[in-house]
Amino acid sequence: MAVTKRPTLADVAARAGLSKTAVSLVLNNRPGSRLSADAVARIHEAARDLNYRPNAQARSLRLGTTGTVGFISDDVTVTRFASAMIRGLLDAADESDRGVLIAETFNHPKQLGKAMEAMADRQVDGLIFGALSARLIDLPPLPEGMRAVTVNCVNPDIPVAVLPSEEEAGYAVTRHLLDAGHRDGIAIIGNAPVARTTPRISVTIGRRFDGIHRALDEAGVTPAAVADIEEWEPWNGYDGAKAVLDSGAPVTALLCLNDRVAFGAQQAMQEKGLRVPDDLSIASFDDDQIAAYLRPGLTTARLPYLEMGRRALELLLDPDPTPGEHLVQMPLQVRGSIRSLT
Amino acid sequence: MAVTKRPTLADVAARAGLSKTAVSLVLNNRPGSRLSADAVARIHEAARDLNYRPNAQARSLRLGTTGTVGFISDDVTVTRFASAMIRGLLDAADESDRGVLIAETFNHPKQLGKAMEAMADRQVDGLIFGALSARLIDLPPLPEGMRAVTVNCVNPDIPVAVLPSEEEAGYAVTRHLLDAGHRDGIAIIGNAPVARTTPRISVTIGRRFDGIHRALDEAGVTPAAVADIEEWEPWNGYDGAKAVLDSGAPVTALLCLNDRVAFGAQQAMQEKGLRVPDDLSIASFDDDQIAAYLRPGLTTARLPYLEMGRRALELLLDPDPTPGEHLVQMPLQVRGSIRSLT
């Protein structure tokens, strides 16, 4: 018993009693091809009967286009919530029937080159570069004529980039605290003197601060304290918050620079017997998973990875996208961590 | 100025002054093809000069094999730590120079069918099916002759499956508690009367319990309490732990059925002013990210997603893999949440 092979165009043609040309014309319903209604019907019927699906390699070979895009990132697929970026990509890809080929480089330049070659060999129609933190990335030269978009990162060779709208978010979160009546009791947990001015670490984090300070300045408010912390992990948040609380500054709210920091800050509060939000409010950024796990939930500005991934793919497929940064709004997730003082 | 096209085999042949056949033979260094050392050298030189890379579509068309595998899952890529599965896959794929095409179905049968067709159209050499929870999944019939492996799920049509070694982990975690001197003070937070017997929810969770009870029985220990909870989210853990603590049972350790439950249990403890591990020890499963964020860190049995992904790809490429379940060990991550009573 022979293995039943996939039917080809020729099989459909034979069954319909017509030529391969006719079948191709009909199935791709090319305008300007005038086949009799009868022929069209016979072809469709034959294709259905045989369960015909075109061979993508053959088509690619002929067309020079594969209907596949590549996603190359340092560590996105694999890490935390940033993987939502992939989801957005996949959703959008699915809608336009593209396949998505992925590769991770773990910040290894050699891996990066290899991944790019592998993608080029497979003739992807475009490349999306992602990164875990929104930074300036280095890339080897792109293959001639290769379309590309960066998402959550930037590169001088690639004109279109998708980034989170950090300035706006910084403003919105701070505004939210101010609107709840917090004024001079706002302490900022997190600082980034180096990252702010080092694009290779982050191109957006400075904007988060800019937004915060725009809101504070507008309201004529000075922060009660600013905790300097090296990194933005829970243990750093713990240390930072502890220092602020120990200092005895009259604090009503902790504005934490991300959720992991907020999580650590909350641990420090708990140790002191302080409760959220009754004793102290907390606002934050990112909407990491823990933001929803905490009790009460954290009010935080969500990093819109899903939307960014989707947007990146749309821009990649757009025949002429407007160059420059495409900022995606960071929506405020209001939960129970902020107490109204009014 | 013409766009410089990718060089083809013919270009290399022309530059080397030989035939395409010769070039193909040499570049794939086919055994049995006897070309002069001079010819071989000229071909390699020409290929290098032109920066020749073979066209994957053309090769696939000829060979009927693409060097690409597909990964289809319900929600894996996109969700937290399970995405490590992808990392393992990608690592292994990279080592054997395969591409990985991914698709997520979000449990939509229609999406699943579509994804499988898309993969089949692109002629992937094999398909890996993943799921977020280790359950029995339904699949439309596989294309004739398509190789397949399931990872973190099972399907009757697919003989080779990769699963975490839950029984062993249940035993190990419990044993760890017992070895630390905890006996009749062990309370189990989490239950799964339905899931245990419903493969469509989980095929492995029962084994986790089996391992726990094997260890307890061996030691002649009866749990101090078992908290019945609906789901295994932090809020359920909170409720369950609270109930146990309120009951006044003489508890020395909480054996939580996963980290999110443990997280919630810890919140309940904090409310009562109880500290980990001084007042109460906690052991758990999964090694979700929060396990490392908690203070102290959670001692937990890690779901080995990375290794499972890698294993799945290796099995997919294995010409004749041994059928059946391939269990991957769940290593114990020892952190500070367990107090030794000895």
Place this chain on the structure above:
DNA sequence: TTCCGGTGCTGAAAGGTTTTAGCACTGACG
């Protein structure tokens, strides 16, 4: 001389698709 095996290489087909150029026929128009 013929035959033969070995050496070094190549022509052409095949894989499945899209597309260009064009064939054969009909009916209308001059």
Place this chain on the structure above:
DNA sequence: CGTCAGTGCTAAAACCTTTCAGCACCGGAA
């Protein structure tokens, strides 16, 4: 009757690779 436009369809080339079959030559053996 010749021409011409339109209609319905097809042959063949092209995309780039791999591989089968075989060519031309040479030296040695019969």
